[in-house]
Amino acid sequence: MGNIKLGLLIVWPTFWTGFPLKLAIALLLLAAGLHPWEGLGLAILLLVSIPIDIWALGLCARTVFLERLRIEPPAQLGVTLWWQWALWSVVYLPVMYLVIGGVAHTAESVAKSFVAFLKESVIPALPIAEQIALELTLWGSVAAVVFLLMLMGWLYGLGLLANRHVRAGQPVEGPLQEVVYRWDLLRIPSDQPLMLTAFVGVGTVLILLFWGFLPVSTPHPHEDYEFVHVAKKEKPVNPKEVITKAEQVIAQAELTLEELTKEQASSSGGRSKAESAQSSRSSAVEGAAQQTSMSATPDAHSHDDHSHGNHEH
Missing domain, CATH: 1.20.5 (Single alpha-helices involved in coiled-coils or other helix-helix interfaces)
Known part of the structure; x- marks a missing residue:
């Protein structure tokens, strides 16, 4: 299997498997008065996301190994792939950001100069709306193509790291039904009442934490808000x-x-x-x-x- 396809098959379900849990943590942080996108809230969210990502990555990677590749997943696959992918992302994503930003800025300047030349020489009566649409189409299409190419490069690196474990693994022995039963057990354990109890318990704890973190149950102004009563200015009599x-x-x-x-x-x-x-x-x-x-x-x-x-x- 190609590196890009393998990387996409693993990273896409991994994201959606861990996203609901991260969203619940973000809501708890908001209830506690911490913004999850800056400062202490962002640090807490990133720290909590590490075990969630390791679990989701191990689950989805083992499923792909068994279902698509018929390869026996190695032990500690989630942890190994997580630190390898994290290292690759730390190196590649800043380069990707710089490249896309530079290309977008250059394409935008070129598009503006082209539209200015078009307005001065070819179509003097070009409306403003058409100018904006033309500029956005010109530099936006170039930036989108570069973004897709860089994204494919990132997926290629993820798939390359995953293919190393595929080549080192052993083929799965046994009929297809046993393989299907194995990857089903990865998601749904045999003890389903225990799983249901765990889900209910975790949901109850999260709800109690959410209502416990809320300062009040109804909207109210912040304590630091100063009420300023602006007196109406009386007009002078003329x-x-x-x-x-x-x-x-x-x-x-x-x-x-x-x-x-x-x-x-x-x-x-x-x-x-x-x-x-x-x-x-x-x-x-x-x-x-x-x-x-x-x-x-x-x-x-x-x-x-x-x-x-x-x-x-």
Whole structure:
């Protein structure tokens, strides 16, 4: 098996096997008020991670040896691989950091100069968003390729160190079922009630430690926090502004009064016109009634005269 593939097969499950335990330790440190990424918290986390990494590395390496390579894992494989890989990482990772940082800085400067030339000579109206995207694509792709190459070099070194133990090991004897049973026992012991009890006990201890480290169970300000009551600053009184505002209010009130008087006058004028129209109508009706009564009286007199004449004849 190739060195890069072998290194990846061992280091990837090793990371995810120990990560949950490291995460629990980090949460305990945060509950205790220690930041796990700096100072004393980081030192404690690194010290606690050593036995976790040795256990996880030994478990995953023996599984790969039995499952993929059919090689009998040597004794103390986890401890041996851990110090060899740690030494290799201490030497290689700083070099990797420096190389990637230098390449990224150089690629970024070249990308900026190229985009500036492109904007001055080829596309003067190049928008800012496209400039940023083009620069990021140019130097980011170069940095990503260099990072992948350096990462493959790191995995190559890990696999090379692991292949030394593979070449020194002996092939596994026995059928496939026995080999499968062996690597299953690496993860799940035969005494499963004991394993369940151990898990429950460790979880209970971690929970008690977490709640014990917490200063209080509800959020509160830190003891060193100083409450500063900032008094609201009163604006100084400006007489000119007060006078101008008062004049505006008075002018607005005068306009409102004028509009109200106009509305009242219009409403009163309409009422007087309606009353005069009603009075004229009533007078016209009375005059018509009087004319009809006057016309009716002469007819009555003439009728009486004719009746008297007929009577005489």
